[in-house]
Amino acid sequence: MKKAILILLVSLYLMPQNSNAQNEGAAVVAGVLAIGAGIAAVEQMKEQAELTATQWVLSNHPELSSFSLQTLDFNGKKLKDMSAVSVMTFKIQEFTPSDKPELDGKKQVxxxxxxxGWISEYGINFEKVNWYLVDDAEWLNMMVSYVKVASSKTNTSDIKNILKDGRVVNKGIKVKSKLVIPFFKLTGDMYVVTDYSASMKLVYNERSLGIFLKDTQDLVQISRSGIIDIHYFFFSEE
Structure with missing residues (x-):
């Protein structure tokens, strides 16, 4: 993005200095400035969300005495698209305090x-955000339940072993380049549901993992790329 803005500014500088060119140049500059302001606003909200996530951890999990918290995904790129129901994810990893410590402890998301209405031009309303912390074991259980509703595979042990070695793609679960568990082919208005826990249901729809929150009656969809990022964080070999 910075490179694109620089190219635009250089192009404006080299543009012939007639009135039409100047008018066009002014319009382009205004557009660039608007884009820059929008990016700055989103970055500010991301920082605000990360700070609030950290505060939530400090308030609700005192056992975490040394940890790193970083944004994994801040849903949405345009302000108008971010006002709907969505999900933010943050990766957390513990470490042993030392000079230049390494992140080598337990991972959670x-x-x-x-x-x-959680976000508007005035910022984020954190009263409309519900927090849910999972470790690798809980995530694996969620993914097993997800695979069971998304495919014909039913053996829990087999699914866990495949998930630990594989990755989620649009068509199913791949291990290396082989599609080991193919997902059902559904249309956009078809859903398969499992009652996962007291707080949520898992919903399989084409190319997404849906989480239905019982308390708020909201259906939140996690993109396939979001699933891949979380799974990679938990099970990648570093």
């Missing part, structure tokens, strides 16, 4: 499930 914090979900921030949002309700409609």
């Amino acid at each position: 914090l979900f921030g499930f949002t309700s409609a």
Whole structure:
């Protein structure tokens, strides 16, 4: 993005200095400035969300005495698209305090499930965000349940072993380049549901993992790329 803005500014500088060119140049500059302002606003909200996520961990998990918290995914790129129900994810990893410590401890992912109207031109309303913390074992259980509703595979042990070695793609679970568990082919208006826990249902729809939150009655969809990022964080070999 910075490179694109620089190219535009250089092009404007080299543009012939007639009135039409100047008018066109002014319009382009205005557009660039608007884009820059929008990016800055989103970055500010990302920082605000990360700070609030950290505060939530400090308030609700005192056992975490040394940890790193970083944004994994801040849903949405355009402000108008971000006002709907969505999910933010943050990766958390513990470490042993030392000079230049390494992140070598337990990994967890914090979900921030949002309700409609959670964000506006005034910022984020964190009263409309529900937090949910999972470790690798809980995530694996969620993915097993997801695979069971998304495919004909039913053996829990087999699915866990495949998930640990594989990755989620659009068509199913791949181990290396082989599609080991193919997902059902559904149309966009078809859903398969499992009652996962007291707080949520898991919903399989074409190319997404849906989480239905019972308390708020919200259906939140996690993109396939979001699933891949979380799974890679937990099970990649470093």
